[in-house]
Amino acid sequence: MSSGRTYDVVVVGAGIVGSACAYFLARAGLTVAVVERGTVASGTTGAGEGNILLSDKEPGPELELARLSNRLWRELGAELGPAAELEPKGGLVVAAGPEQRKPLDAFAAAQAAAGVQTRRVSADELPELEPHLAAGLAGGVFYPEDMQVQPMMAAALLLRLARDLGADVHPRTEVTGVQTAAGRVSGVRTSHGALAAGQVVNAAGPWAGELAAMAGRRLPVLPRRGFIVVTEPLPVLIRHKVYTADYVANVASGSAGLETSTVIEGTAGGTILIGASRERVGFDRSSSLRVVGLLAGQAMRLFPVLAEARAIRFYRGFRPYCPDHLPVIGADDRLPGLLHACGHEGAGVGLAPATGQLIAQIATGQAPSLPLGPLRPGRFEELASA
Amino acid sequence: MPEEPRPRIDITVDGAAWSVPADCTIAAAFTEHGQVAWRRTRRGARPRGLNCGIGVCFDCLVTVNGMPGIRACLAEARPGDVICTEEGSGFGDQGS
Numbered sequence: 001m002s003s004g005r006t007y008d009v010v011v012v013g014a015g016i017v018g019s020a021c022a023y024f025l026a027r028a029g030l031t032v033a034v035v036e037r038g039t040v041a042s043g044t045t046g047a048g049e050g051n052i053l054l055s056d057k058e059p060g061p062e063l064e065l066a067r068l069s070n071r072l073w074r075e076l077g078a079e080l081g082p083a084a085e086l087e088p089k090g091g092l093v094v095a096a097g098p099e100q101r102k103p104l105d106a107f108a109a110a111q112a113a114a115g116v117q118t119r120r121v122s123a124d125e126l127p128e129l130e131p132h133l134a135a136g137l138a139g140g141v142f143y144p145e146d147m148q149v150q151p152m153m154a155a156a157l158l159l160r161l162a163r164d165l166g167a168d169v170h171p172r173t174e175v176t177g178v179q180t181a182a183g184r185v186s187g188v189r190t191s192h193g194a195l196a197a198g199q200v201v202n203a204a205g206p207w208a209g210e211l212a213a214m215a216g217r218r219l220p221v222l223p224r225r226g227f228i229v230v231t232e233p234l235p236v237l238i239r240h241k242v243y244t245a246d247y248v249a250n251v252a253s254g255s256a257g258l259e260t261s262t263v264i265e266g267t268a269g270g271t272i273l274i275g276a277s278r279e280r281v282g283f284d285r286s287s288s289l290r291v292v293g294l295l296a297g298q299a300m301r302l303f304p305v306l307a308e309a310r311a312i313r314f315y316r317g318f319r320p321y322c323p324d325h326l327p328v329i330g331a332d333d334r335l336p337g338l339l340h341a342c343g344h345e346g347a348g349v350g351l352a353p354a355t356g357q358l359i360a361q362i363a364t365g366q367a368p369s370l371p372l373g374p375l376r377p378g379r380f381e382e383l384a385s386a
Numbered sequence: 387m388p389e390e391p392r393p394r395i396d397i398t399v400d401g402a403a404w405s406v407p408a409d410c411t412i413a414a415a416f417t418e419h420g421q422v423a424w425r426r427t428r429r430g431a432r433p434r435g436l437n438c439g440i441g442v443c444f445d446c447l448v449t450v451n452g453m454p455g456i457r458a459c460l461a462e463a464r465p466g467d468v469i470c471t472e473e474g475s476g477f478g479d480q481g482s
Contacts, residue, residue, distance in 0.1 A: 232444065232455045233428060233475045270428050270475050310455065312444050 007033045007168075009363055010188050010197040012175050012211055015045035016151055016349050017341050018203030019158040020356030025201075026165035028360040033195055034167060035188065037174040037207075040159060041152040044205045044348060047317020049228065049265060049273045050151040051241065052350040055091040055143035056248050058107065059114040061374035062326055062347070065354050067115060068370060070145055072353035077149075080157040084149055085268040091146030091241040092121070092129055093248075094302070095138040100245040107248065108141040117144050132237050132305045146241055148265060151349045175204075178215035178338070185215070185337030199337045199363055206283075206320040208328070208342030215335055219328060220380050221343045223318035225284065227277050227291045229299070231309040233270030238303065241265040247276065251346065252325060256280035258291065262298040264306075272309065274299040276346070283318060319346045326375055327351060329358055333378035339363065340377045395465040406463050413439070413446055413458040424448055424458065424471040431473070449476055 009025050011018045014036035022034045036042075052073050057063040077086035093108075095101040108118040121129060123139040159169055170192065177189035178200060187196040202219075204211040212219040247261035256279070263276040277291045292314050300307045322328060322343040332338040339362060341355050354370070361368045393408045397415065406415035413436050416424050423433035425447055437445040439459045446458040451468050454476030463469075 235475055235477045268429075313442075 005031075006187075006196040006198065007031045008197065009033075009199045009201060010035060010195050011201040011203055012036075012188065013043075013203035013205060013208075014040045014155065014159060014169065014171065015043050015203065015205050016041065016155045016158075016352040017045075017205070017344060017355050018201070019155040019162070020352035021201050021203055021341050021359045022162040022167050022169075022356075023158045023165075024353075024356035024360035025363060026162040026167045028364050030360075030363060032162060032167040033197070034159065034162070034169045035173045035175055035190055035195065036169070036171045039171045040169075041155040043207070044317050044319060045151045045155050047226075047228070047315055048151055048346065048349060049263075049275065050085075050149045050154070050349050051265075051347070052147040052149060053091060053143075053241070053347070054111070054116045054145050055093055055141070055241075056243075056251060057111070057116075057347075058248075058252075059110050061371075062351075063111070063114055063116070064370055065327070065329075065351050065375075066347070068357070069351050069354035070147070072357060073147060073149070073350075076154075076158075076353055079161065080154060084154045084157055086147060086149045086154075087268065088145075088147045089240050089265075091143040091243070092140050093143070093243055093245055094126070094133070094140035095245050098138050101138045104141055104245045107245075118142070119144070130239060130242060130303075132303050133242070134302055134304055140245075142240075148241060148267075149349060150268065154349070175211060175214070178211070180215075180335070183336065185335060199339060201339045201341055201359055201363075203341045205342060205348070206318040208320060208340065212332075212338075212340070215332075215338055217332055217335060217338065217377075218380070219340065219342070219377065220323055221328070222280060222321045223283050224321035224345065225277070225279050225281050225316055225318055226275060226346065227288065227295060227314055227316045229274040229292055229295050229311050229314045231272040231274070231306070232312050234266075234272060234309060235270075236266055237305055238264055238266045238272060242302070243276075244298075244302065250276075250278055253278075254323065260291070260294050260298065262295075262302045264299055264303060271312070272306070274306075278319075278346075280321070285316065287314075287316075319344075320348070321345050324379075327355065328377050329355055329375040330372045330377055331362055333376070333381075395463065397463050397465070397467040397469060399469045400471055408465075410463055411459055412448055412450065412456070412461050412463050412467075412469060415463045416458065425476075426473050428474050447472055447476055
């Protein structure tokens with residue numbers, strides 16, 4: 001693989017974030033190589049649901065990133081074509097009882113003030129949106145801008161566009177070291193030889209901390225495990241992404257213990273995906289029937305019709321979790337040429353295009369479309385020394 | 387000692403009367419009849435039949451006695467079974 005060629009940028013990781021970075025970097029006219037230890041979307045991207053959500057973001061830097069990304073996804077959807085299965089289906093957050101109604105309304109009002117489209121849904125209006133929802137719920141909020149995409153197809157199609165623009169993609173190639181010269185990044189060593197590059201993008205998902213460590217840098221990205229149960233393909237029973245209001249609290253929690261909330265959506269393929277669980281157990285891939293049973297039980301309570309559906313499999317993956325629940329996007333403070341694009345937790349698919357655009361702007365020295373302060377990689381060191 | 391001929395049973399497949407070996411899977415019955423595909427995909431209507439053969443891939447689905455989504459590779463054919471090949475999800479949506 002060592003070609004003697006020097007790339008402008010090597011992107012480490014061919015998940016949705018690395019693929020989006022490669023696409024936007026190539027589109028900016030840079031020469032790009034992507035190295036991936038496994039295959040395209042074989043890590044976190046292939047273990048999620050493909051959500052592009054505004055509904056679960058509180059006002060702040062992540063919501064701004066999500067709003068930019070939502071716009072970019074709409075443009076990309078046309079470019080990637082129907083195989084990406086981008087569906088602007090909208091999201092419905094339901095309040096299980098009256099005690100969830102007030103906080104949900106307050107959350108939605110704050111989001112609306114920040115520019116998110118929201119529509120309050122009364123209990124009586126719920127069946128119109130989702131005919132199979134359980135009776136007795138306290139209503140909800142509908143978010144028409146929420147979307148879904150087939151994340152593996154989207155990553156592969158982004159990489160194809162990047163390749164059409166001249167990028168090289170190297171699957172089954174593991175980075176074993178980050179090379180430096182004269183105090184800045186000069187490339188990576190891999191299982192298949194060295195690649196010289198002026199800049200390296202760390203898009204290694206939950207393994208981004210390991211890659212940073214190879215460069216002598218510290219990033220507190222930890223894996224947060226989640227399971228998803230998959231039903232047999234069914235005619236459309238569930239029209240939107242539907243989840244209970246406690247999901248937002250679970251996402252924002254810092255607990256290492258198991259947390260579950262009810263998150264359900266259909267896919268273009270006909271299967272229904274049932275989540276969501278969060279627990280910090282390292283990279284433990286073992287099955288947990290306890291978690292799967294909890295998810296299935298919650299799903300049947302929200303959509304009683306699912307009791308008749310057959311589950312055909314379940315899968316698990318690892319979200320790249322940062323202690324402050326914000327992604328890490330930007331140039332490393334101490335090692336010029338190292339850029340980080342990681343730590344998106346469960347929102348990597350939704351936030352990928354904005355991340356790619358920002359990384360391309362940083363790599364080419366342009367002004368970023370959003371203020372990067374809250375996302376900067378150095379923030380953890382400042383916290384540690386404060 | 388010559389081997390006893392394997393007993394056979396009668397089933398109905400898409401309205402046709404088939405005689406198939408007793409205790410064989412529905413997938414084996416299709417295979418014995420020389421039919422390698424018995425489902426059309428939900429989008430694109432591409433043919434599907436045995437793929438993994440061990441119950442993992444859910445590609446070989448058929449409707450058995452009115453119950454859609456049965457894995458032909460695992461389900462044994464029983465006397466009198468009425469089997470229908472599937473379009474779409476098998477739940478009458480005919481794909482899209």
